[in-house]
Amino acid sequence: MPSQQQYGSSIRRETSLFANWPPNAPREIGDYGRVNGALFEYFGCLGSEEIATLGKRQSPSAASYDIMIKSSRSVSTHLSAEAKATAGGGKALLEIMFSSEEGIVFAAPSIRITEISSMAALGRLLNERRRAGNWIMGHAVVVQVSTAKSATILLSNQAGAGMQFEVAADAPVNVQLVAGLDAGVSLISSHGVGMKIIGEGPLTPLFKLASLKRRVAGDPGIVYREAVTMTETEGELDVHDVDDDYVLVVG
Secondary structure: OOOHHHHHHHHHHHHOOEEOOOOOOOOOOOEEEEEEOOEEEEEEEOOHHHHHHHOEEEOOOOEEEEEEEOEEEEEEOOOOHHHHHHHOOOEEEEEEEEOOOOOEEEEEEEEEEEEEOOHHHHHHHHHHHHHOOOOOOOEEEEEEEEEEOOEEEEEEOOOOOEEEEEEEOOOOOOHHHHHOOOHHHHEEEEEOEEEEEEEEOOEEEEEEEEEEEEOOOOOHHHHOHHHHOHHHOOOOOEEEEOOOOEEEEEO
């Protein structure tokens, strides 16, 4: 199975966001903690009154992620007699296969994005905490969460790992099909698969962080890159002025 860091790095490369670990752990705007490589280590949460001053807004449209890393999926309608007996009439077998022990399936359609309304307000809040001796400069704050109504996240343990699910014979092989699977009803077989999050929701598998950093001379797109571990992505950093000495870096 991919290590936690491998999983986090892979998802960050694909989405430019941080991957929650485990993927079905709770994660909310205002959570803060340390960034360890590609992973976020929870330490605490801002106060409810502090979060209220930042405001929240939701994206007008939904996002969708359909990530297959060293994995494949297919539906077989021309079944053997044994498979027909297993799947039943009018049914087909959805097969998800992994070519490596580092294989990942991340199916999360209909994601709603919620983020804080004012990065400037967050910058001021963290700076006030710093002045009061109530902020660790190495910490980052969750400023955006991606909430999936239903998601399937699978991590293989070995090359050749696989799973079979019973689905309707005319089911389209797409992200909605994978994210909507029901392990209690449709799972037929599984071997060599470690992490199994199948059709769970709602959950927040992705999020974005912001860090308070001391202002330094130079191109902020390069200078502050380490602040949010942007070496894994090609994305631009979002840098907000706080005062003459500090900036808020979002990524």
